Amino acid sequence: MKFVWQPVLVLFLVSCSFxxxxxxxxxxxxxxxxxTQNCNTLFVQDFRQFVHxxxxxxxxxxxxxLMGVIVIDKGMLKTALMGVEGFVLFEAEQGADQRITVxxxxxxxxxxxxxxxLMRDVQTLFFAPVNSDLLHGTNVSxxxxxxxxxxxxEVTDVIPDKCGWQRINxxxxxxxxxxxxxxxxxxxxxxxxxxxxxxxxxSGNHGYKLDMKLLSTEKL
Amino acid sequence: MRVCFLTLLLLFLCxxxxxxxxxxxHVESVQADFVQEKxxxxxxxxxxxxxxxxxxxxxxxRWEYFSPLSSVLLMENGQIRKFVEYDGEFVEERGMGLxxxxxxxxxxxxxxxxxxxxxxxxxxxxxxxxxxxxxxxxAALTKIITxxxxxxxxxxxxxxxxxxxxxxxxxxxxxxxxxxxxxxIPAARFSTL
Numbered sequence: 001m002k003f004v005w006q007p008v009l010v011l012f013l014v015s016c017s018f019x020x021x022x023x024x025x026x027x028x029x030x031x032x033x034x035x036t037q038n039c040n041t042l043f044v045q046d047f048r049q050f051v052h053x054x055x056x057x058x059x060x061x062x063x064x065x066l067m068g069v070i071v072i073d074k075g076m077l078k079t080a081l082m083g084v085e086g087f088v089l090f091e092a093e094q095g096a097d098q099r100i101t102v103x104x105x106x107x108x109x110x111x112x113x114x115x116x117x118l119m120r121d122v123q124t125l126f127f128a129p130v131n132s133d134l135l136h137g138t139n140v141s142x143x144x145x146x147x148x149x150x151x152x153x154e155v156t157d158v159i160p161d162k163c164g165w166q167r168i169n170x171x172x173x174x175x176x177x178x179x180x181x182x183x184x185x186x187x188x189x190x191x192x193x194x195x196x197x198x199x200x201x202x203s204g205n206h207g208y209k210l211d212m213k214l215l216s217t218e219k220l
Numbered sequence: 221m222r223v224c225f226l227t228l229l230l231l232f233l234c235x236x237x238x239x240x241x242x243x244x245x246h247v248e249s250v251q252a253d254f255v256q257e258k259x260x261x262x263x264x265x266x267x268x269x270x271x272x273x274x275x276x277x278x279x280x281x282r283w284e285y286f287s288p289l290s291s292v293l294l295m296e297n298g299q300i301r302k303f304v305e306y307d308g309e310f311v312e313e314r315g316m317g318l319x320x321x322x323x324x325x326x327x328x329x330x331x332x333x334x335x336x337x338x339x340x341x342x343x344x345x346x347x348x349x350x351x352x353x354x355x356x357x358x359a360a361l362t363k364i365i366t367x368x369x370x371x372x373x374x375x376x377x378x379x380x381x382x383x384x385x386x387x388x389x390x391x392x393x394x395x396x397x398x399x400x401x402x403x404x405i406p407a408a409r410f411s412t413l
Contacts, residue, residue: 049263055304063313065291065304069267071264080262082258084304091262104386
């Protein structure tokens with residue numbers, strides 16, 4: 001019998017593209033019986049400063065560990081990245097109008113799009129999505145999900161933990177997952193929960209991975 | 221970034237050596253503890269780091285941080301390697317552009333004669349008995365570092381502090397203590413973790 005390889009090859013290629021992407025899952029909407037959840041309280045509620053160690057790894061194999069400072073203060077979001085030795089490699093701030101002002105950017109952090117991408121990641125980690133419809137539901141694993149849906153079609157699924165959030169997945173307007181974020185080991189500071197460790201996976205052409213470890217946080 | 225930091229570090233060490241030569245102290249090795257204060261306008265208070273460095277002529281260096289993040293930078297035989305603690309283990313950092321070491325060594329050679337003079341990279345000015353100000357010659361470096369202030373210790377060969385200014389309100393200050401001149405340092409300290 002003649003072996004027909006073409007359909008097998010096509011099936012293989014299609015399977016590869018499916019397994020390399022994760023798409024927006026179905027949600028059973030409506031909170032589970034007996035559950036009350038204020039999704040927005042999963043995020044930072046006060047003005048404070050965070051200092052993290054951030055191990056940054058790209059698909060090309062570039063790996064570096066930096067110290068990151070995030071300051072949330074009266075409508076302003078300020079960030080700085082510095083080497084362990086103290087040199088500031090990147091410093092920027094974003095106001096309530098979402099306008100970003102870059103004060104300092106040394107290579108490779110001076111690349112077009114880096115500042116906007118960094119601020120977007122910081123917003124995802126510390127703030128509930130704004131200008132979004134909010135649905136409560138459960139996913140196929142039975143976990144409670146807070147689903148924020150933007151007018152653009154971007155969706156952010158936040159899975160709460162006993163304290164704070166456990167996972168955040170961001171899907172683009174095509175329903176493809178662009179960010180997969182996992183929080184490990186929540187700690188309690190000033191009666192609020194913060195992840196001690198965060199892993200962020202960014203998908204796409206310029207994918208990267210961030211491993212963040214909380215070094216300190218204080219209220220301003 | 222890596223070039224700038226190493227250039228500065230080795231410059232100050234060589235200034236120490238230079239000052240020592242001027243004061244008839246021959247330096248073979250230097251080691252000291254340090255506290256590093258990072259000051260940035262956005263910070264509620266300075267970020268503090270602690271560490272220790274070891275230096276042996278002509279070109280061996282170990283620069284180690286213990287907190288808040290553990291890391292070790294080793295320099296020997298023209299090679300630089302950097303390790304950072306990650307999940308309890310030290311992992312070597314890659315892709316950091318290590319070939320710039322040649323530039324750093326050129327700076328070192330210009331200081332070893334014992335005189336505090338200008339170099340191709342910095343103007344040097346002694347403002348008082350214990351203070352030297354280094355100013356970058358080139359505009360490109362001025363965008364990263366505006367000046368460096370070296371405070372010499374009373375003991376020849378040792379430094380009290382180094383302050384690296386990145387801007388008016390942005391600076392890193394390293395304060396040294398427990399300095400030891402010409403102590404015996406095993407060679408392995410410059411090549412192994």
